[in-house]
Amino acid sequence: xxxxxxxxxxxxxxxxxxxxxxxxxxxxxxxxxxxxxxxxxxxxxxxxxxxxxxxxxxxxxxxxxxxxxxxxxxxxxxxxxxxxxxxxxxxxxxxxxxxxxxxxxxxxxxxxxxxxxxxxxxxxxxxxxxxxxxxxxxxxxxxxxxxxxxxxxxxxxxxxxxxxxxxxxxxxxxxxxxxxxxxxxxxxxxxxxxxxxxxxxxxxxxxxxxxxxxxxxxxxxxxxxxxxxxxxxxxxxxxxxxxxxxxxxxxxxxxxxxxxxxxxxxxxxxxxxxxxxxxxxxxxxxxxxxxxxxxxxxxxxxxxxxxxxxxxxxxxxxxxxxxxxxxxxx
Amino acid sequence: xxxxxxxxxxxxxxxxxxxxxxxxxxxxxxxxxxxxxxxxxxxxxxxxxxxxxxxxxxxxxxxxxxxxxxxxxxxxxxxxxxxxxxxxxxxxxxxxxxxxxxxxxxxxxxxxxxxxxxxxxxxxxxxxxxxxxxxxxxxxxxxxxxxxxxxxxxxxxxxxxxxxxxxxxxxxxxxxxxxxxxxxxxxxxxxxxxxxxxxxxxxxxxxxxxxxxxxxxxxxxxxxxxxxxxxxxxxxxxxxxxxxxxxxxxxxxxxxxxxxxxxxxxxxxxxxxxxxxxxxxxxxxxxxxxxxxxxxxxxxxxxxxxxxxxxxxxxxxxxxxxxxxxxxxxxxxxxxxxxxxxxxxxxxxxxxxxxxxxxxxxxxxxxxxxxxxxxxxxxxxxxxxxxxxxxxxxxxxxxxxxxxxxxxxxxxxxxxxxxxxxxxxxxxxxxxxxxxxxxxxxxxxxxxxxxxxxxxxxxxxxxxxxxxxxxxxxxxxxxxxxxxxxxxxxxxxxxxxxxxxxxxxxxxxxxxxxxxxxxxxxxxxxxxxxxxxxxxxxxxxxxxxxxxxxxxxxxxxxxxxxxxxxxxxxxxxxxxxxxxx
Numbered sequence: 001x002x003x004x005x006x007x008x009x010x011x012x013x014x015x016x017x018x019x020x021x022x023x024x025x026x027x028x029x030x031x032x033x034x035x036x037x038x039x040x041x042x043x044x045x046x047x048x049x050x051x052x053x054x055x056x057x058x059x060x061x062x063x064x065x066x067x068x069x070x071x072x073x074x075x076x077x078x079x080x081x082x083x084x085x086x087x088x089x090x091x092x093x094x095x096x097x098x099x100x101x102x103x104x105x106x107x108x109x110x111x112x113x114x115x116x117x118x119x120x121x122x123x124x125x126x127x128x129x130x131x132x133x134x135x136x137x138x139x140x141x142x143x144x145x146x147x148x149x150x151x152x153x154x155x156x157x158x159x160x161x162x163x164x165x166x167x168x169x170x171x172x173x174x175x176x177x178x179x180x181x182x183x184x185x186x187x188x189x190x191x192x193x194x195x196x197x198x199x200x201x202x203x204x205x206x207x208x209x210x211x212x213x214x215x216x217x218x219x220x221x222x223x224x225x226x227x228x229x230x231x232x233x234x235x236x237x238x239x240x241x242x243x244x245x246x247x248x249x250x251x252x253x254x255x256x257x258x259x260x261x262x263x264x265x266x267x268x269x270x271x272x273x274x275x276x277x278x279x280x281x282x283x284x285x286x287x288x289x290x291x292x293x294x295x296x297x298x299x300x301x302x303x304x305x306x307x308x309x310x311x312x313x314x315x316x317x318x319x320x321x322x323x324x325x326x327x328x329x330x
Numbered sequence: 331x332x333x334x335x336x337x338x339x340x341x342x343x344x345x346x347x348x349x350x351x352x353x354x355x356x357x358x359x360x361x362x363x364x365x366x367x368x369x370x371x372x373x374x375x376x377x378x379x380x381x382x383x384x385x386x387x388x389x390x391x392x393x394x395x396x397x398x399x400x401x402x403x404x405x406x407x408x409x410x411x412x413x414x415x416x417x418x419x420x421x422x423x424x425x426x427x428x429x430x431x432x433x434x435x436x437x438x439x440x441x442x443x444x445x446x447x448x449x450x451x452x453x454x455x456x457x458x459x460x461x462x463x464x465x466x467x468x469x470x471x472x473x474x475x476x477x478x479x480x481x482x483x484x485x486x487x488x489x490x491x492x493x494x495x496x497x498x499x500x501x502x503x504x505x506x507x508x509x510x511x512x513x514x515x516x517x518x519x520x521x522x523x524x525x526x527x528x529x530x531x532x533x534x535x536x537x538x539x540x541x542x543x544x545x546x547x548x549x550x551x552x553x554x555x556x557x558x559x560x561x562x563x564x565x566x567x568x569x570x571x572x573x574x575x576x577x578x579x580x581x582x583x584x585x586x587x588x589x590x591x592x593x594x595x596x597x598x599x600x601x602x603x604x605x606x607x608x609x610x611x612x613x614x615x616x617x618x619x620x621x622x623x624x625x626x627x628x629x630x631x632x633x634x635x636x637x638x639x640x641x642x643x644x645x646x647x648x649x650x651x652x653x654x655x656x657x658x659x660x661x662x663x664x665x666x667x668x669x670x671x672x673x674x675x676x677x678x679x680x681x682x683x684x685x686x687x688x689x690x691x692x693x694x695x696x697x698x699x700x701x702x703x704x705x706x707x708x709x710x711x712x713x714x715x716x717x718x719x720x721x722x723x724x725x726x727x728x729x730x731x732x733x734x735x736x737x738x739x740x741x742x743x744x745x746x747x748x749x750x751x752x753x754x755x756x757x758x759x760x761x762x763x764x765x766x767x768x769x770x771x772x773x774x775x776x777x778x779x780x781x782x783x784x785x786x787x788x789x790x791x792x793x794x795x796x797x798x799x800x801x802x803x804x805x806x807x808x809x810x811x812x813x814x815x816x817x818x819x820x821x822x823x824x825x826x827x828x829x830x831x832x833x834x835x836x837x838x839x840x841x842x843x844x845x846x847x848x849x850x851x852x853x854x855x856x857x858x859x860x861x862x863x864x865x866x867x868x869x870x871x872x873x874x875x876x877x878x879x880x881x882x883x884x885x886x887x888x889x890x891x892x893x894x895x896x897x898x899x900x901x902x903x904x905x906x907x908x909x910x911x
Contacts, residue, residue, distance in 0.1 A: 027599065223739070229762050239747050
């Protein structure tokens, strides 16, 4: 420092000197490591592997997974859970609106059908509609969104406008109108419902896919693959799509729940599944007549519906946390 | 430099002598045995241990270290802005004698701005885009109880070197260039005339010429105000040039500290020695050039043998003739304006040599690379590769061309598919070109990993488990898989820490001598050019300004722009004796 300072105080000089000294840390305390060595102590872990490890620890995922497994088991093998024939023909009017009895834990409907058996057997149609609608939506929306996002330009302009048109139509309203067409009205099955829900449900997935693909398509690893000689379509299938899947899976899982709700809504309105097919929506509709005198037959299918939908939405949330680090809570 | 100012002020007023003297005696900031711990999901992680440093009033001290060394964390602790999960777990931070290591938020708010200012790293994200620049300065002045009228704001901004400050204050950040934004941030940091300014990599996002202007100005301002500066940087050359004292951090610990020139000339700790040896500034050029020359001579011998068998010792493998690229920028309805990204560029690349294209951002150097890779179509001009105009190739010939010309990209985090493990990544080019069967491809991948000195066990790992330098070596292995003749390195080492960068550059040089590769090296960093290139093309705003051999361009630059670029290399003016470097 300045000489004035050093002269003015002896300790000042000492401090200044100490302050200017050339300090070197003890090498034993600061061992030097090889530059940029690969850490080999941990097992290799892919992105999916890491996501799975995160998922396993989440209570949200565990609860929803158990619930969904239960729902899946019930819809695949309803006979295992209820030995009673729930079809309308087997119902006995003598039991109309009766309360819980031995072997009939949830009581009877107005028609004298076993509520528990109907809830169990109604699972399959609801889950089938939800599952296949989601698959159809993924197929159509995924292809439309990926093509629009990846190729861009006029392809994108046209597909995006078609997308917007369908997006503007409310799903329920569109379904009500379409169901009036003779070909659908006379032939109402689980599959017609799937077709109708897919028709109005795909734009959401298309939009998500398009966004995800646009984000990935400009990544360096796509350019690198192209300059290795991978074709444009090959790069889409091998690099862009696998890296865009995470948000699509999340949205698809959540919308599976909403499609189950849509099925029930349409059935409730009388334009979904025919009354001959057992479904929660139909049962809720049938039970509303006796809502005041006997609300239980309405309550139980409604609870089953809520739990199923909730578990899919919870699973979607858990997946989002695990797959999409950007949306992860800090 | 700082001492002179102190002297001057001492001479001016007798009464201030004592004051200045005392101020110099007591350190402005003293960090003792500091430890900082972060609570993470994997338990507590100690980011900084036993850190200590001293800043006297008016002094500039630089902390140098690679990413993850704890240099920014230490600085953030000094201003009480550690992230929520971090805390000071031991030690003291004495600011003017007061321990602020665990001071309350209220006390820290009093200190921030008034006593300790901060200039953050990224000028692009540290200004609020919906606020006018003037309002953001005003906010700082107001928060610290200073007059904050429009005139005061304009004064602060013009002191930071913004011309036409009153008008500029009414503009939004997006109307500013990167350098101007950094000036605005410096204005905000210095607006309350703090006694200590923490500058965290203030210029690492800027071009070298802008970096130099900004640092010169920062120097001038802090000298005038007598502000002490804590400069955080990864660049040893820059630190030594700008600071009185340098503190080197490594893995959370201070390994060496001392006066900057002494530290540079006489590094004691092996880590510092390593840093000094591989600093890509001109200070270390001799050693690098010597190494390069060794490689060069070897390599010149190899084609010399080949001459006996065949002709063409050093033919032009790549010729760029009058290359131009015009982009159409949309401006309103159906209208478009032309933007010339590359304008009439011609040069040629000799087989087995390295040609560097140097330029600042917006110079069009990456556009040239994209066109050479046949990923962009030139607007006019020709690219002749091995005697064939690449624009005439049909799709099958392009496929074959791709085998011979391979890229390595800048961003090691973006250029590898995160879903592919390393084996699949390196195997992909082989599979795409249907080379060999499964067993022979695996053998080739193992060989390639050996060539880039990665353990073969890396094969099963995924990119997210590797560091930037390791990923870049995987990218090199992938580029080498097809035995190409030309490799285009687009800022291939710019994102890496100094030591890793030196390692990768050495690897590239070694591979060149072994395999006779030709490199087209795109970079903004002239210091790197000196280490690796034989020929240099300097580009400015789409035009080729100067070409020549590396030695000619560095020793006798012809154009003003080249001179400005060379002068702006941090550490270029240090002039270390060669035997030390």
